[in-house]
Amino acid sequence: MKNVLVLGTALLALPAVAWAQGPVSGVITDARTGTPLPGATVLLDGTPSAATDAAGTFSIATVPVGSHTLHITFVGYDPITRTVQGQPTEQRLTVTLQPGGVLTGEALVTASRANERTATAYTNLGKEDLAKRNFGQDLPYLLDQTPSVIVNSDAGAGVGYTDIRIRGTSNTGINMTINGVPLNDAESHGSFLVNLPDLASSVSSLQVQxxxxxxxxxxxxxxASINISTLDVRREAYAESQNTYGSFNTWKNNVQFGTGLLNNHFTVDGxxxxIATDGxxxxxxxxxxxxxxxxGYQGKNTLLKFITFSGREKTYQAWNGVPEPAITSNEALLENYIANGELSEADAERVRREGRRYSYYTYDNQTDNYQQNHYQLHLSQGLGQDWNVGAALHLTRGFGYYENYRTRRxxxxxxxxxxxxxxxxxxxxxxxxxxxxxNYFYGGTFALNYQPRDGKFQATLGGAWNQFDNDHYGEIIxxxxxxxxxxxxxxxxNExxxxxxxxxxxxxxxxxxxxxxxxDVQVRHITYTIDGIEDEQNDVRxxxxxxxxxxxxxxxxxLAEGQQLYASFAVGQREPVRADFTDRPAGDVGAKAERLNDWEGGYRLTLPDATLLGPHTALRLEVNGFYMQYRNQLVATGQLNDVGTALRTNVARSYRRGVELTGFASANDQISLSSTLTVSQNRILGYQGVSYDENYEPVTEAPRTSTISYSPNVVSAHTLEGQPLPGLRxxxxxKTVSRQYLDNTTSEDRRIRPYQVLDFRARYTIRPKFVKEIELALLVNNVLNRRYVANGYTYSYLGASGGLDTFNWYFPQATRNFLASVGVKF
Structure with missing residues (x-):
């Protein structure tokens, strides 16, 4: 912590230029009636930067020195462009829009998102927010500083298989959509972003609810849900490239281009x-x-856009993790692991030598190979002044395998x-x-939006039909x-x-x-069938x-200008995943669907010019309380099937409750501080664990209250940013994460220790005459060189001595490492 304070003090003490940048705020109204327009989109230099609230007001905390373009859009109105200059004092604008405007992708996507009227907790990120940390790591790592988020990486450095948890829920419980099209795998419920590398470079805006x-x-x-949009329209032609090199022989190279708006109607972007790394x-x-x-084609009231994107990944398998004694260097436990795992002398020597970076596999093609192709066709059509409709057809084609070398089968x-x-x-x-x-995943979505000019009443009627066909099979090569x-x-x-x-x-x-x-009311219907046998030759019908x-x-x-109270109640219900059907023991009637009752409430404060804290200071604060009450939540039981796989079962009652605090303060963009802190309790009521007697028969323990696995009580994230010189940020x-448990027994022997991680980022932008912009950037991860783990699992089996052995496996994260990039915009 001392090092953190020293570095923070040094950053704050850097010499600053004269205050040459200030906030821009204003109000957007209908030109004919003077009524405010809530939900209008404000783009600064092409990047979504603000949206108007219920009073039609918006605020951008800082506008850098120089000339900039504000582009303002609202469904059913002509867009308008204003030029603003970075200056020491706040600029207050009054903008009026004329009815009858052109549809834009960003204006339309706001209809499917939360806003200040929907009384929910959310975070909006624009293209610039994502670009700040986009050095080639997977998308979850770009969201690491948002509230209640924890990320981890199998390979340890954020490239390859990564995972994100929000409020303790893994990505199997996080709804992800791209332009309103579901991304989650229909069977496992997971979103495997390794299949879409560098997706962030094409994202125009993102919302985390x-x-x-x-x-x-x-x-x-x-x-949570993560709503991703790539539907923006860039009106000017562009060409860009980003090239990154870093630790572990990590490379990222990309090129992007766009034609801008051709003949006032057509756009092409690519x-x-x-991305490659040794891990x-x-x-x-x-x-x-x-x-x-x-x-895409854009008319006055029509937007038609065809989008295709694809990812192909080949990753060496790192999902087994590392046995605990290899990390802790406990020689006795390590020798016990070697004996029970029946490791060869060569493998035993290797685990002793490699320690926390140990990988069980040595076969040269022990890899996961998968390709996913996405095709989307979007139509948005204005229907008079107050109505518009959006519809999409989609197809996702996925195929691939993972290869294993197996002994003595x-x-x-x-x-x-x-x-x-x-x-x-x-x-x-x-x-x-x-x-x-x-597999094939295909279907259609639609949304009919009513957005009158006075903005007092807005409504959406939407829905979707989707089908997923998936063949599972194995072959001996x-x-x-x-x-x-x-x-x-x-x-x-099996199919x-x-x-x-x-x-x-x-x-x-x-x-x-x-x-x-x-x-908001939703009706959802699901039918799910499986026919055939699984790899253990068991019928999984x-x-x-x-x-x-x-x-x-x-x-x-x-309460007052810039202050709001909100409260909401919502119900969510979810069907079991594939494994809850295929791994159930004989005689089990199957898992039940889960139900969540979610109460949220909070207070928001937005002051674009918080003069009480000093001249030209912007301030945002939010306090959100939540109580998430589950019925029949599926959790691990601690029991094992005949091949040692942990089984899941429904627990009747469980809950998560807590408080999320977020804040942002900025002084003319020279110094800014953003912080988020989540304090929560995550409990199972009446949990009955399983132990084993001297005959290795399962024994159900007495009911008790326990902590839900992978659910820390405290998560925080803080970003301190300054601009000591023009163009240099x-x-x-x-980041801090408190203790987590690997299962639901609340056992101190099965836990992930608390950890704290400090990163450093530098970005320097110049604008020479021969190109539009050059950015040099450096990201140093884990500056304090902490040796920590961020994920793991626990496993019990009958050992060589005849007793029940329990081992923990962990996923160590990288010690100090760096990524350096050069970005060019033409």
Missing amino acids: RGVGTSQNGGAAFG RLSR YMNRASSDLKSYYFAA RFTDYGLQNVIIGGDTITRTNLVDRKWLD WAQYASTSNIRQHYYF ARKTDYNAYARATWQVLPKLGVYG TRARYTFFNPKAGATFA LALLY
């Missing part, structure tokens, strides 16, 4: 990206490639006959297999003893089909000048059907 939030297409939000962990490399292409496990050589019968063989996924197998021998096959359709209606009504109400009704309601009250980013 915490809790159930507003109704979205796709799976239910059980902790991107090619490649912090040994043998944890990633080779990632992606593209993005969009072509039984022929019978693969449906093969034993091999007889002479008088010897061989029952096992070494082999290489591949487990395949081959090599075997030491082939038995009766053929080339690419299939040893299991799954999931149909999901939903309809929702929501509205906001400004009942009184200071009082607004919000309502499944038939499931669900219908969910999810109401939401809220209210807002304006320096930032310190500090």
